[in-house]
Amino acid sequence: MTRWSPLIAGAVASLALACTPPPRPEALKTFETLRIGEHADRVETRQPELFAEAQAHYRAALVAYENDEDVASSRHYAQLATLTWEAAVARSQQQDHQDALTAARSRGGLAQSQIGAHLRRITVAKDALGRQARLVEMQARMAEMERKARTQRTASKAKTQIDAAALEIKAAEGVDAARHAAAPFEAARGHMTAALDAFDGGNYPEAHAAAQEAWRAARTAIGVSQPLHDAEVAAQALAARLGQLVEAGAALPGAEAHLEPRGVVVRLRDLFKTGASTLADEAASTVDGVAALGAKHPDLKLVIEGHTDNRGRAKANLTLSEARAQAVAARLTAGGVDAQRINAVGRGDEAPIADNSTKAGRAQNRRVEVVFVRPQ
Amino acid sequence: MTGLTPRRLRLLCLSLAMIGAPAAHAGPAEDLAQLTRRIDDAELADEGRLAREPLGQARTAVGEARAHLQARRSLQAQRAWARGKAWARLAEALLASARAEREARQANAEADALDAKASALRTEALELEQRLSALELQPAPAAEAPR
Known part of the structure; x- marks a missing residue:
């Protein structure tokens, strides 16, 4: 019995070995692990053809292993x-990456359209700001022009x-x-100086007020x-005249003239013969000369006074002197x-x-005086 | 034991059945050449060596398929070819995903920049409009009083 024990043991071992199924291929385990892993649902949904192919290979592997114990085929x-x-x-x-690419391109397209819209907004705003700036500048220039014009008008x-x-x-x-x-005259000059100073200093309102x-x-x-x-001028003119x-x-022949407060007295003598009141012929030209002076000064009144000496009666002298005065007046009128x-x-x-007591004196007293009356 | 055992017979039937399956058909040399070009193109596009491992596995699979073809091991050649295609497809998917991720990142960065620009322009537009409103509310400058 002992001699056959190794043989019996060997046979039993071979038999046991022959009846033990071969070990499960690692490749099979690997796939089975993948099959239930994180990608399982996505693969089945997104790659159905490859999923079906993988399943077919897996089933073939199972068949090879479970039914025929063909490890090599199962492994393959x-x-x-x-x-x-x-x-x-x-x-x-x-x-997934292509989806992400599509999403990114879509996002980029949206951003591009937004960029276009913002650029248009910027362009519009810049145009409006430019117009506003030009308007403000124009208003400022107009205000300056108005100010200058006002200043010029004031000046x-x-x-x-x-x-x-x-x-x-x-x-x-x-x-x-x-x-x-x-x-008032000095005051006027003082104000004038102030006005000129203010004008030179550019203070035109003050210059205007001072000039006023x-x-x-x-x-x-x-x-x-x-x-x-x-009055002075008139007096001077009158005096000169x-x-x-x-x-x-x-300058008249036989005449004297002088100025008295009552006027210019032209004293005429020897106009009449003794006792007569008719102008002597030789005296006519002198009286005509006086008439000419009277015509040259039409604004002056004339008073013709007849005078005599004191020989004879006063009343007769008075009458004679008046007649003589009238005679001269008539000649002047003519x-x-x-x-x-x-x-x-x-x-x-x-x-x-x-002096009437002398002959010369009486000759002087016998006269006619034509008074050109001083105007009042 | 020698000969066609039931197990071996089942395996043979299964292999023959797999020949008809859509995911695995017999790949002749032209298909391997096409797969090799596909791997080459993917490697050229893989600047960051992101798909280095799957592409390496794909090349290895193509090499194995060629060896099996030469040794007339058609089932093994077929399986190696199938693996090579699967690795190549994975590499292409990883590269495409990475490319899409880059494009998405760049597009997001550009969108962020555009958002920032839009926000800045919006702020500028608001400020200008507020300035305009304030000016429009101001009275016109009064003329100076004459001196």
Whole structure:
């Protein structure tokens, strides 16, 4: 029995070995693990063909292993199943990436359209801002132009007022306001200086106001000075005129002339023969000369006074002197002097100008005086 | 034991049946050449050597298939060819997935840049519009009073 024990043991072992199924191929286990892994649902859904192929390989592997115990075939088909499964996973991931690519392109397209829209908004806003800036600039320029125009108008107005004040001050000087109305005249000059200073400094409203004050002060000075000046001028003119009249009267033959407060007195002698009241022929030209003077000064009244010496009776002298005065008046009227201007009076011997006790004195007293009356 | 055992007979029948299966048909030399070109093309496209291992396995399988063909071991040749195709398909799928991933990443980066640009332009547009609103609400500049 002991000799056969190894043989029996060997046979039993071989029999046992022959009845033990072969080990399950690792490739089969690997696929089975993959089959229930994280990608299982996605592979079945997204790669149905590869999924079916992997399943077919797996079934073949199972058949080879379970039915025929063909480990090599089972290993082969299991490997094909695994490779097919992994290819399916890779393709599924490829699809995921393609989906992501599509989404990214879509997102990019949306962003591009948004970029276009924002760029248009920016363009519109920049255009509007540019227009607004140009509008503001234009308004500022117009405001500046208006300010300059206003300044120019103000300056022009001040200049005009200054010119007017200067003319008025000059007119005041013409009527000697410095003497006749010193206070307002000096005030006018003071205001004028202030106006010129303000104008030079660009302060046109102040210059205008000062020039107005200067004008008013000058006007006041003129108001005070004008009548006084006119009176002076008139008096001077009258004095000159009366002086000329005196000279002209003195130039008449046989005539004397002088100026008295009552006017120019032209003293005529030897116009009449003794006792007569008719002009002597030789005296006519002298009286005509006086008439000519009277015609040259039509505004002057004439008073013709007849005078005698004191020989004879006073009443007779008076009558004679009046007749003689009338005779001269008639001759003057005939010479062109308006009779309305003439007042002929006899003074008799009431107003001697010389001593009647001498012959020469009496000759002087026998006279006719034509008075060109000083105007009032 | 020698001869055709029941087990061996079943294996033979199974092998013959596999010949008709769509996933494994007899691969002649032309098919191996075509598979080799396919592997070559994939290797050229694999700049990052991402599919180095599956392509290497595919080449090995092609070599085994050729050897089995020469030794007239048709079943082994057929199986090696099938494995070679499966490895090549896996390599191509990995490369295609990686390419798609790169394209998706690049497209996302471009989209991110465009989003950022759109956001910046939106901010700029809002600021300009706010400036415009403020200006439109302001009164016109008043003329200076005369001196």
